[in-house]
Amino acid sequence: MATLNVISIIGISLTIISITNKKQYDHQNVENINILNVKNRKFDYIVVGAGAAGAIVAYRLADEAGSTVLLLEAGGPQNLYNDIPALQDKDEYAVQNWKYPTNESNQIAGGRVFGGSSAINSMNYYRESPEYYRLWTEITGLSEWTFDKVLPYFLKSENNLDHKLVAENSGYHRTGGRVTVTSSESNAMMKHLMIGAEMLGHKKTFGDGREPMGAAVLQNTIDTNRSRVSTEKAFLENNKLKNFKIFGNSMVTKVIFNNQKQATGVEFSRYGRKYRVFANKEVILSAGSIGSSKLLMLSGVGPRDHLKQFEIPVVADLNVGHNFVFPLIAIITFDIINQSMVEPPTETIDHLIDYYIRHTGPLGYNQSTIICFPEQAYSQSYPELSNGCLLARTGLVNNRMTLFAIAVVRRPKTTGRIELVSNDPFKAPVAKTCTVCDSTDVDKMVKVFKSIIQLYTSPYMRQFIQFNPIGGGCTPCAGDNYSCDDYLRCIVKKYTSPALSMGGCRIGVSPETGAVVDKTFRVFGVQRLRVIDSSIIPVPTEQGMTISMMIGEYGSHTVINGF
Numbered sequence: 001m002a003t004l005n006v007i008s009i010i011g012i013s014l015t016i017i018s019i020t021n022k023k024q025y026d027h028q029n030v031e032n033i034n035i036l037n038v039k040n041r042k043f044d045y046i047v048v049g050a051g052a053a054g055a056i057v058a059y060r061l062a063d064e065a066g067s068t069v070l071l072l073e074a075g076g077p078q079n080l081y082n083d084i085p086a087l088q089d090k091d092e093y094a095v096q097n098w099k100y101p102t103n104e105s106n107q108i109a110g111g112r113v114f115g116g117s118s119a120i121n122s123m124n125y126y127r128e129s130p131e132y133y134r135l136w137t138e139i140t141g142l143s144e145w146t147f148d149k150v151l152p153y154f155l156k157s158e159n160n161l162d163h164k165l166v167a168e169n170s171g172y173h174r175t176g177g178r179v180t181v182t183s184s185e186s187n188a189m190m191k192h193l194m195i196g197a198e199m200l201g202h203k204k205t206f207g208d209g210r211e212p213m214g215a216a217v218l219q220n221t222i223d224t225n226r227s228r229v230s231t232e233k234a235f236l237e238n239n240k241l242k243n244f245k246i247f248g249n250s251m252v253t254k255v256i257f258n259n260q261k262q263a264t265g266v267e268f269s270r271y272g273r274k275y276r277v278f279a280n281k282e283v284i285l286s287a288g289s290i291g292s293s294k295l296l297m298l299s300g301v302g303p304r305d306h307l308k309q310f311e312i313p314v315v316a317d318l319n320v321g322h323n324f325v326f327p328l329i330a331i332i333t334f335d336i337i338n339q340s341m342v343e344p345p346t347e348t349i350d351h352l353i354d355y356y357i358r359h360t361g362p363l364g365y366n367q368s369t370i371i372c373f374p375e376q377a378y379s380q381s382y383p384e385l386s387n388g389c390l391l392a393r394t395g396l397v398n399n400r401m402t403l404f405a406i407a408v409v410r411r412p413k414t415t416g417r418i419e420l421v422s423n424d425p426f427k428a429p430v431a432k433t434c435t436v437c438d439s440t441d442v443d444k445m446v447k448v449f450k451s452i453i454q455l456y457t458s459p460y461m462r463q464f465i466q467f468n469p470i471g472g473g474c475t476p477c478a479g480d481n482y483s484c485d486d487y488l489r490c491i492v493k494k495y496t497s498p499a500l501s502m503g504g505c506r507i508g509v510s511p512e513t514g515a516v517v518d519k520t521f522r523v524f525g526v527q528r529l530r531v532i533d534s535s536i537i538p539v540p541t542e543q544g545m546t547i548s549m550m551i552g553e554y555g556s557h558t559v560i561n562g563f
């Protein structure tokens with residue numbers, strides 16, 4: 001009885017805090033809604049999308065440049081589930097996820113909430129290697145995107161609280177920015193995995209991506225209270241800037257252009273009412289790779305024939321939605337033999353008390369280990385650009401703790417396209433993908449699985465885990481052989497999917513090269529319109545958050561300095 005009472009008190013308290021949290025933006029901003037219709041009430045900048053990049057862009061323009069800024073976000077505020085790292089896969093996130101459809105009946109996740117995908121993602125803080133940016137400059141023809149040139153923008157927002165690491169890597173990491181990053185103690189399973197990897201000769205590396213080949217425990221955007229640090233928390237929460245207005249539940253439906261093809265404002269819908277709002281200087285799209293492509297096309301910026309299909313008047317004929325890139329993933333699971341080795345992240349009263357009062361316990365951790373296999377490099381001319389990696393995590397499956405093996409092909413040959421299905425802004429676009437159409441991608445994924453199985457079934461790891469066959473019509477080879485080509489090829493073809501999305505508005509030197517924005521993030525063929533988010537990325541990676549935050553810093557610096 002006493003326990004029940006405690007549970008109900010905690011339940012009620014959590015609900016109250018959650019509701020209070022949910023309300024904070026509405027309280028702050030609802031009173032301002034009418035001013036949007038007042039003549040002459042203009043903002044210098046309108047930023048669309050409060051995600052990993054957009055929250056930073058809007059904040060910096062308001063804070064550093066002192067500009068008047070309106071930030072419009074389709075989703076609402078975060079709730080308590082977003083804070084708790086181990087509850088990332090909760091159903092409660094469903095309403096905060098766009099679940100963009102693909103033509104292959106997959107869904108591509110994307111945050112529809114303040115903080116965007118940084119509020120629902122795995123929080124791994126990873127920057128990719130200098131070679132990644134070398135490939136980026138090669139594809140785009142822009143020398144502005146080498147590792148050395150983007151590094152200051154990573155550093156600008158970084159508040160890395162692993163002081164030893166910062167001291168040993170001065171120039172590469174720092175403390176003092178707005179995004180808190182921490183290292184955490186590995187759980188027993190992850191410790192064994194690291195030992196197993198080292199025994200097979202995998203070099204132990206630091207996990208920021210600078211030296212990708214090898215094994216590393218990743219740092220996370222989690223604070224010292226073990227609470228997620230999204231860009232909402234880092235840049236928007238408790239905003240006191242008078243020149244910075246933030247509206248949630250505001251779905252932007254169109255960019256408004258004048259006769260000179262200048263973007264003058266946007267239309268948006270909030271609680272069923274339509275609004276038009278105008279910008280003195282610029283409109284900046286940070287709606288994520290699918291969101292920004294969709295919005296451009298709805299506004300008349302996109303491939304001419306595609307827009308004509310939906311009777312959308314063409315403002316600029318550009319390859320919007322093309323060069324949509326994504327890493328591929330496929331997951332197999334291994335049972336942890338001794339279930340007491342890793343505590344499950346369940347919402348028991350003990351775990352909640354540990355989490356909220358002692359800031360410890362399994363709810364506060366979401367640990368990922370990454371192992372990139374040197375034999376799976378991108379190409380001979382890019383020996384340090386990893387292309388085949390393992391992302392390992394523990395988690396609950398059917399009430400048993402499991403070691404996940406997420407096989408990743410980071411830079412597959414396959415690419416896709418974002419297309420409209422209608423001129424109705426409330427209809428989701430489709431991501432046209434052909435996930436396992438390129439045989440070299442399938443071969444690559446099979447090889448990645450072989451490298452993973454070699455590690456997971458090594459004599460050292462066999463003490464702790466056993467393979468958990470997925471079935472699904474894939475039969476092992478003779479002698480229950482689960483690492484033969486035929487079995488793995490079947491698994492790969494059935495279970496591979498795009499992990500997440502980037503590209504669609506690639507950055508580059510000219511529209512003739514397929515680029516949508518120039519090196520200053522300006523959309524070609526129109527004026528006063530930029531795209532600053534993951535849609536400009538030319539080379540896929542499964543770790544887009546840190547890079548999108550860097551893009552937000554780079555982009556806002558570019559705008560503020562008048563480039």
Ligand SMILES: Cc1cc2nc3c(=O)[nH]c(=O)nc-3n(C[C@H](O)[C@H](O)[C@H](O)COP(=O)(O)OP(=O)(O)OC[C@H]3O[C@@H](n4cnc5c(N)ncnc54)[C@H](O)[C@@H]3O)c2cc1C
Nearest residue numbers: 049051052053074116117121122124252291534543544545
């Ligand atoms: C489940 C998951 C796990 C991930 N794990 C990691 C990880 O551990 N580490 C990592 O580095 N990366 C990870 N990523 C990727 C990373 O989060 C994204 O690459 C990054 O957040 C993209 O940033 P963005 O600013 O381009 O878009 P987002 O962060 O997605 O922000 C776009 C925002 O625009 C809003 N928006 C869209 N359309 C409109 C509109 N019409 N009107 C108003 N607002 C609109 C959206 O609601 C959203 O808030 C993960 C992604 C997902 C989905």
